[in-house]
Structures are given as structure tokens and as C-alpha cells.
Amino acid sequence: MKIATFNINGIKARLPALLTWLEEAKPDVALLQEIKSVDEAFPREQIEDLGYTVETHGQKGFNGVAILSRLPLEDITRGLPGDETDEQARWIEATVMGDQAVRVCGLYLPNGNPVPGPKFDYKLSWMNRLKKRAQDLLKSEEIALMAGDYNIIPQAEDCANPKAWEGDALYRPESHAAYREILNLGFTDALRATTSAPETYTFWDYQAGAWEKNNGIRIDHHLLTPQAADRLMDCGIDSEIRGREKPSDHVPVWIELDA
DNA sequence: ATGGTTGTTTAACAA
Numbered sequence: 458m459k460i461a462t463f464n465i466n467g468i469k470a471r472l473p474a475l476l477t478w479l480e481e482a483k484p485d486v487a488l489l490q491e492i493k494s495v496d497e498a499f500p501r502e503q504i505e506d507l508g509y510t511v512e513t514h515g516q517k518g519f520n521g522v523a524i525l526s527r528l529p530l531e532d533i534t535r536g537l538p539g540d541e542t543d544e545q546a547r548w549i550e551a552t553v554m555g556d557q558a559v560r561v562c563g564l565y566l567p568n569g570n571p572v573p574g575p576k577f578d579y580k581l582s583w584m585n586r587l588k589k590r591a592q593d594l595l596k597s598e599e600i601a602l603m604a605g606d607y608n609i610i611p612q613a614e615d616c617a618n619p620k621a622w623e624g625d626a627l628y629r630p631e632s633h634a635a636y637r638e639i640l641n642l643g644f645t646d647a648l649r650a651t652t653s654a655p656e657t658y659t660f661w662d663y664q665a666g667a668w669e670k671n672n673g674i675r676i677d678h679h680l681l682t683p684q685a686a687d688r689l690m691d692c693g694i695d696s697e698i699r700g701r702e703k704p705s706d707h708v709p710v711w712i713e714l715d716a
Numbered sequence: 717a718t719g720g721t722t723g724t725t726t727a728a729c730a731a
Binding site: 466467469470471491493494517518519568570576608662663664665666667703706 | 719720721722723724725729730731
């Protein structure tokens with residue numbers, strides 16, 4: 458089972474690029490972030506024509522996540538538990554019925570800038586809720602993963618210029634601590650766990666020729682439960698599509714599971 | 717170097 462995560466930065470602007478990538482990469486499941494669309498406006502037909510079921514959790518203008526799947530989906534839930542007042546669309550999960558059932562969670566973790574401020578506070582409280590969901594996932598002992606745009610640069614080697622990120626919400630000590638708390642519950646970073654994966658980034662800013670200079674960061678991650686990590690076959694980053702016409706500023710990250 | 721770019725929505729805001 459091939460599962461990919463891709464922050465598309467707006468479905469309206471990205472539909473042709475998304476369709477081209479789906480036809481080439483042929484993921485069984487694609488977890489999308491920043492669809493920037495309400496559910497009713499999401500262009501599902503052209504994606505369905507490629508054989509995908511489309512499940513969205515959108516909102517007007519910002520955020521928004523979706524699951525595309527060529528395998529049947531069950532038990533779809535929307536929204537990260539733990540705060541009934543949170544109206545931001547950043548979490549969707551479903552069980553993918555392959556040879557094995559795989560619980561997939563698609564997430565768009567808050568950016569958190571500027572620091573300090575309410576956006577950074579929201580990021581940290583959201584990560585605290587994420588930790589609770591992560592603990593429950595481990596308890597279930599399912600083949601499960603949480604993948605998406607974490608807006609976290611885990612370590613210095615995950616960015617071209619660490620100095621430039623000091624103080625940023627993607628690199629703050631508080632952000633690293635919250636991320637490690639989740640990882641250290643027992644999750645595996647799929648990219649770090651495979652030797653065949655190329656050392657590359659997953660995001661290059663649109664500004665200042667970041668792509669041309671390879672001034673990137675690795676912020677899109679697959680975190681696997683032990684049951685999923687046991688079945689991890691491969692992981693990769695489709696970095697070449699960043700150089701195409703009208704690209705997203707993120708590129709897809711995929712894993713292959715024996716499931 | 718306090719710039720630079722893109723998307724959504726139409727003057728900012730978010731990233």
C-alpha cells in the first residue's frame with residue numbers, strides 16, 4: 458500500500474499539477490493539506506475519474522485537509538479531538554481497507570508564527586491534543602500512521618540554513634520538545650527509518666529563489682506506530698515536481714507499506 | 717539585505 462502526504466497549497470490553483478502527479482505516482486492513498494476550499498467547492502469529479510474516493514474536511518479560504526483513496530475507506534472522522542471550540546480544519550482520519558486495515562490520519566499542524574503570540578500558543582496546544590490522539594492510536598495497536606505538514610523542522614540536518622530558523626515557530630525549542638514528546642511515545646519517522654530515501658527537503662519557499670538555491674526544509678512527515686513501522690518497505694520524496702509549472706511550495710512524501 | 721512570492725479573496729492575511 459502506497460500512502461503519500463502532499464500540502465497542495467490550494468486545490469483551485471493546483472488541480473492540474475495534482476492530477477498529473479496522481480497519474481504518475483499512483484498512490485493508493487493521498488493525504489492532502491491546505492486545500493483552501495469548502496467541501497462543496499472541492500473539484501472531486503476529475504479526481505474520482507482517476508479511481509479515487511474523495512473525503513474532505515474543508516473551510517473557507519484557509520487550511521483544509523482531504524483523503525483520496527483507491528481502496529475502500531471506513532470510519533472516517535473529521536477534526537482533532539480535545540477542543541470543541543476549535544473551528545480550524547486541520548485533521549481527518551479513516552481506515553483504509555487493503556490487504557490489512559490501516560488507520561491513516563492526515564494533519565496540517567499550525568504554523569505558529571509569529572513567536573510569541575496567540576498563534577504560537579495555538580500551535581503548542583494543538584500539539585498537546587495531537588499527543589493525546591497519538592497515545593490512543595498506540596493503545597489501539599493498529600497498523601496506523603499520522604502524516605502531513607507538521608510545520609516542524611526536526612533537526613539541523615532537516616534545513617539548509619539552521620541559523621536562519623533560530624527563533625522561528627518551526628524550529629523553537631518548545632516546538633522541538635512537543636514534537637519529541639510525540640515521537641518518543643513510540644513513533645517512527647519513516648524517512649529516517651529507510652536507507653533508500655534521498656536526503657532532500659519537502660518545502661522550498663516561493664521567495665528569493667529558494668528552490669534554485671536548494672534552500673529548503675523538511676517539515677512533511679510520516680509518523681508510524683510500531684505495527685506500521687514493522688511493515689515499512691520504502692519511503693521517498695517526489696522533489697522533482699517542485700521544479701514544474703505552477704508548483705506547490707511543498708512536494709509529496711510517500712511510504713510503501715506491506716499491507 | 718526587515719526584502720522576496722503565491723493563494724485566497726479583493727485589502728488583507730497566511731504561509
